[in-house]
Every structure is written in structure tokens, then in C-alpha cells.
Amino acid sequence: MAEPGSSISPRARRIGRALTWLVARAPWLWPLLRSPMRRFFEERAQGWDERTGAGSAEYLAPLAAAALHVRTTPERVLDIGCGTGEGTLFLAREFPQARVRGIDIAEEMIRLASAKVGLDPEGRIAFKVADASGLPWPEDSFDLVCQLNMPVFFDEIARVLRPGGWVIVASSFGPSTPFYTPAKLLRWKFLQRGIDPVETGGAGEGTYYVGRLADLLP
Secondary structure (H helix, E strand, C coil), X not given: CCCCHHHCCHHHHHHHHHHHHXXXXXXXXXXXXXXXXXXXXXXXXXXXXXXXXXXXXXXXXXXXXXXCCCCCCCCEEEEECCCCCHHXXXXXXHCCCCEEEEEECCHHHHHHHHCCCCCCCCCCEEEEECCCXXXXXXXXXEEEEEEECCCCCHHHHHHHEEEEEEEEEEECCHHHCCCCCCHHXXXXXXXXXXXXXXXXXXXXXXXXXXXXXXXXXX
16 A cells, blocks of 8 residues: 555655565564554555545556456455555456455455445455455465555465466556565565466556466366
């Protein structure tokens, strides 16, 4: 989750980069930072959409561009770090046949996201308070795992992804995004977990990475 590129302070960018580096390379230290990060986003949930433009075409552009490279139809989609749910709702529109789940560490973000769902008698879209470092689903649960403007917990993504499943990591403002993981690091870390790079690119100010877990079938 990040605020518009032009309004991101150098300090916020430095802190975000440090946290992203830590999650990627020393995820066992995350429990020390979980509580302050939760408080940070709880305090900023109200008015988040207005400050960040989270539902705007510009904010979602890299996620939308990445979704075009998902060449199979997902049945179950997970949005990690969903914030107020704008990315999750986009994914639900993009993949209307899929059940879509969004998680966030901040309870107030999830409350605001849930209020946007409206009528959904089949429960196709749902939000849950959860920590990306310990996803509350078993192995092989999702065909597509996405995240927008979030540090990457590589092990958990690989664990819940089904064989042949897809990964999207997108950043609304490219390298200006506080929680930005460079494509080189994404390729390296995902390849270690059997997830092959499919596409990297840019859209608007943003960037994206698309990967796919090898299918067990020959």
C-alpha cells in the first residue's frame, strides 16, 4: 500500500525500502515489526482512498496490465495486502468466474473493504484480517496470488499457490513505491521456489512482474 508517487516523502520511501528488503531477505525478523506496521495502517485507513487514489485507473494500471498475462482462467484468487479492497474488487471484475479473497493486517482496512462488496449472495468476494507472513489457507489453495504495493513473503505465496498457478507483484509508482521489490530480486526469489518469470513490464507510472508455478502434469 502506498500513497501517490508525487506525495511520497523520501523518508517514507527509505523506510518502505528497508522493510521490503528485510521481508525478502530476513523474513524471520518480521514479527518484531508486525505490531507497529499494523498500527500504522490502522491509523491511516480512514480517508485512505481519497489520499491515495486507490481506486483510480492510474493506481491500478500495473495490476490491470499484469492480469492480461494470466493465460488460464483462475477459480480462486488471493489479493495480499488488499487495503480498502480496490485491487480485490478489480480482480473480481477481471475474473468474474473466480472466488476472490483479500487480506490485510489492519482490521480497519478490512472493515472498509468489506463495506464495498454490496450484494454478493454467493460469497464470491470476501475479506479477512490476516498476516501475509502466515496465510490462513492450506497448501495449493489459489490459482492466482496478487499483491499491489506490498513487501513479498515469497515462501507463503509459493505455499498457497496451486501447480500451474500464477503470481502478480505490482507497484503503482514503480521504483518510487515505498514497498517496491526490483524485478531482478523477484525473479531470483521466485525461481528458487519453482515459479518461473512470465512477463515484466510497466503501465503508467507503475511496474509489474508475472510468474507461474510449474504444473505437475507433463
